[in-house]
Amino acid sequence: xxxxxxGVTIIGAANLARSLAADASALYARNLYNFLAAFRDPExxxxxxxxxxxxxxxxxxxxxGKIV
Numbered sequence: 001x002x003x004x005x006x007g008v009t010i011i012g013a014a015n016l017a018r019s020l021a022a023d024a025s026a027l028y029a030r031n032l033y034n035f036l037a038a039f040r041d042p043e044x045x046x047x048x049x050x051x052x053x054x055x056x057x058x059x060x061x062x063x064x065g066k067i068v
Contacts, residue, residue: 038055039056
């Protein structure tokens with residue numbers, strides 16, 4: 001949609017909110033997949049979360065039933 005206000009032409013989506021939800025969902029899904037793919041062991045077909053990894057240590061909420 002194109003609108004002219006005070007001599008300025010504004011060009012944008014007519015209903016931006018409608019298109020944002022799908023894009024945001026796809027972006028979140030892609031980010032989550034890429035994050036988890038870094039810890040996937042293809043041979044074991046499982047996630048491997050090494051305790052000495054800096055990223056794993058930063059995201060770990062609990063270990064052995066205790067909050068860390």
